[in-house]
Amino acid sequence: MKNSNLKRVLLMLGVMAMAVLFTACGKKTSATSVKHITYWHVNAQTQGGATVDELVKKFNDTHKNIKVTAKYNPDMYKGLMQNLQSAQASGKVPDITQVGWAYDNYFASNFKYMTPTDAAKKFDGNSKFIDSNFTKRTLSFAKDSKGHLVGLPYSLSTPVLFINKDILSKYNIQEDSLATWEGIKEASKKIHDQSGKYGLYIQEPADTWAQQGIMLSNGADIQKGGKAAFASAGGVGAYKYYQEMVNDKLALHTPWAQGMDSFIKGDVAMAFTTIAQASHIKKSASFNAAAIEAPHFKDHKTVVPVGGSMLAITAQDSEQQKAAWEFEKWMYKAEAAVTWSKGTGYLPPTKVALESSAFKDYVKENPMLDPAVKTLDNAVPWTSFPKKGLQAEQAMIDARDKILSGSDVKSTLETAQDKINAQQK
Numbered sequence: 001m002k003n004s005n006l007k008r009v010l011l012m013l014g015v016m017a018m019a020v021l022f023t024a025c026g027k028k029t030s031a032t033s034v035k036h037i038t039y040w041h042v043n044a045q046t047q048g049g050a051t052v053d054e055l056v057k058k059f060n061d062t063h064k065n066i067k068v069t070a071k072y073n074p075d076m077y078k079g080l081m082q083n084l085q086s087a088q089a090s091g092k093v094p095d096i097t098q099v100g101w102a103y104d105n106y107f108a109s110n111f112k113y114m115t116p117t118d119a120a121k122k123f124d125g126n127s128k129f130i131d132s133n134f135t136k137r138t139l140s141f142a143k144d145s146k147g148h149l150v151g152l153p154y155s156l157s158t159p160v161l162f163i164n165k166d167i168l169s170k171y172n173i174q175e176d177s178l179a180t181w182e183g184i185k186e187a188s189k190k191i192h193d194q195s196g197k198y199g200l201y202i203q204e205p206a207d208t209w210a211q212q213g214i215m216l217s218n219g220a221d222i223q224k225g226g227k228a229a230f231a232s233a234g235g236v237g238a239y240k241y242y243q244e245m246v247n248d249k250l251a252l253h254t255p256w257a258q259g260m261d262s263f264i265k266g267d268v269a270m271a272f273t274t275i276a277q278a279s280h281i282k283k284s285a286s287f288n289a290a291a292i293e294a295p296h297f298k299d300h301k302t303v304v305p306v307g308g309s310m311l312a313i314t315a316q317d318s319e320q321q322k323a324a325w326e327f328e329k330w331m332y333k334a335e336a337a338v339t340w341s342k343g344t345g346y347l348p349p350t351k352v353a354l355e356s357s358a359f360k361d362y363v364k365e366n367p368m369l370d371p372a373v374k375t376l377d378n379a380v381p382w383t384s385f386p387k388k389g390l391q392a393e394q395a396m397i398d399a400r401d402k403i404l405s406g407s408d409v410k411s412t413l414e415t416a417q418d419k420i421n422a423q424q425k
Contacts, residue, residue, distance in 0.1 A: 035323035037095035037315065039070045042080050043344070046257070046280045051343025059330055066323045077103055077309065078206045078397075081390055084111065084314070095315035095324040099151055101141060101306060101382035102207060106389025108144040114313040116152045119325040133332055133350040141381055142310040145226075152328065153349040155308030155340075157274045158375040159203075159213050161295060162281055162368070165288040167191060167269040175290075181214070181241060181297050184270065188250035191269050198252040200245060201263055203273040205256040208396040209307050209382060210272055214238045216303040217296040222383040228392070228420040231413035238297070239400075239409045246404050253404045274307050275372035278345030282366065291368040293375055304375060305382040308346060338362065347372060388423040395419045 039056065043049045049072060056070045073080040077100025087093045088111060099107050107113070120127045130139075130152070138153050161178060168175065171190050177183040188199020203210045212222050212230075218241075220234030229235075245251035252259055252268055263271040264284045271277075272294070281289050296302040311328050315321045330336060337353035340346060342362055347369070348354050363369050385392040399416035403409050 034065055034067055035319060036067050036069065037320060037323050037327060039068050039096045039098075039327070040073055040080060040084070040094040041070060041098040042073050042076050042100070042309070043098075044072065044074070044257075046260070047276055048279075048340070048344035048346070051340055054343070055331065055336055055339060058336075059327060063326070063330075066326060068327055076100070076206045078390060078393055081106070085390075088112070093314045093316065095313070095320050096328060097312050097314045098154065098309045099312050100207070100309050102209065102384055102393055103389050104142065104150060104310070104382075104384040105144050105386035106384065106392075107312065108146075108148070108150045109386050110389075111314065112316060113150070114315070114321050115149055116313075116328075117149055119313055119321065119328075123322050123325050129329055129332075133352060135351060138349055141306055145384075145386055151310030151312035152332070153308070154311045154331070155276070155344075156347040156349050156376060157276050157307040157345070158304050158372045158379050159210050159272055159294050159307065160275050160291040160368075160371045160375070161293070162263065162271040162273065162277065162289060162291050164263070164266060164269045164285075165290050167195075167197070167266070167287075171195075175292060178270070178292060179295055181217070181238075181295050184295055185241070185245060185250065188245065188269070189248075192248075192250050197266075198250065198262070198268045199270060200251040201254075201259040201268045201271045201273075202242065202251065203256050203271070204254065204259065204400070206397065207393060208400055209274075209305060211239075211242070211396075211400055212383060213294060213304040214242065214272075216305065216380070217294065217300055219297075219300045222305075223385070227424065228385075228417045230396075231410070231417040234300075235413055236410050239403050239413060241297075243403050243406075243409060247406070274345075275347070275369060276307070276345045278366065278368045278372075279343055280345075282368065289368070291371050293371040302375065302378070304379055306376065306379040307382065334358070345369065345372075347376060385420065385424060391423055392420045 041052055043052050052070050056068050060067050073083050081103050116130055120130055142149055142151050142153050144150050173187045191197055191199045215230055215235045215238040218234040218238040220232050221229045223229055246253045262268045266287055294302050294304050313321055313324045315324045332350050334353045334356045337348040337350055338358045341348050353359055395416045399412050402412050
């Protein structure tokens with residue numbers, strides 16, 4: 001081969017090698033450009049877990065550069081906060097986190113996060129997304145004690161009284177008699193005396209949200225002036241009522257999953273729990289189920305804490321934060337928000353979703369949501385203690401469990417109250 005021909009061949013081989021190299025590099029860049037983010041949530045399969053999976057899959061299918069992995073955290077919001085503590089200590093935090101309202105101040109005081117305001121400013125250049133989607137009232141649930149927006153409201157709920165209409169009809173119990181806790185006690189006694197069944201179940205997860213609602217509806221405050229205040233006459237009276245119901249076997253005392261299973265099986269006539277159980281009840285109950293507004297004690301009005309959660313960005317890397325913000329915004333699109341509501345019973349947090357024809361049609365087809373929608377307008381923020389929030393909630397859980405096991409109501413509540421207030425100093 002002549003020298004000039006050899007040079008041409010070598011040159012062509014060199015060009016081909018460079019092309020292969022650049023092609024490989026291009027593939028490598030494309031692969032590494034996909035941002036993998038983790039989403040921590042508390043939704044068990046009976047309370048939205050399947051819908052979380054559905055939404056995450058749909059997001060991943062429609063977003064080539066972001067892939068989300070959802071991780072379920074048991075033991076509700078307290079369990080997630082405990083896991084987040086460990087994750088922060090190890091430096092391996094999730095990118096987006098579902099934070100319960102009871103831990104709003106605790107989360108803000110103890111964890112590193114990016115506020116929605118900062119995310120919108122950095123990645124969108126404006127606050128249009130926040131301003132156009134949320135009302136001031138809804139945003140107030142996601143603010144800490146200093147008035148700073150910590151996350152964006154995601155799950156909104158109120159407790160309602162689910163009822164087994166077949167049992168009520170069998171024993172001639174009118175629904176309007178269940179507007180007060182006294183009326184519920186009378187109905188429960190009638191059911192128990194004639195059938196041996198329990199009249200009532202009040203949810204008992206790893207929080208005291210439902211119990212706080214009962215105390216509030218007896219004129220009690222959970223906190224006042226930044227201090228725990230539930231060991232008042234109203235708080236003590238509400239818990240004495242609850243204890244007597246359990247002691248007389250009119251109310252079932254058992255963990256949440258077992259309690260809801262007993263209601264769905266028809267062994268309990270009424271269940272005081274979150275509206276987020278609506279879809280599960282509708283799918284699983286073989287009887288005629290309905291929901292009515294949360295009851296109150298005589299001479300008082302219904303007051304309940306708003307339940308649910310916000311989504312907070314806990315990613316620390318800027319690119320991860322950007323990806324988390326994109327996922328979060330997608331979760332608030334009307335279609336995604338209504339899917340979330342249909343899969344759980346939670347109320348949509350955005351104005352667009354609440355006013356959408358899809359949600360309005362869904363409520364018409366599912367009247368169990370009506371009482372929650374009505375009660376939401378008068379709901380108050382779920383009590384959130386800024387210091388040692390996990391310990392504060394645990395103190396209230398311990399007090400609940402001791403009282404339902406027979407301890408003195410007044411002294412048990414006072415001990416829990418004093419313990420919490422000592423922690424806040």
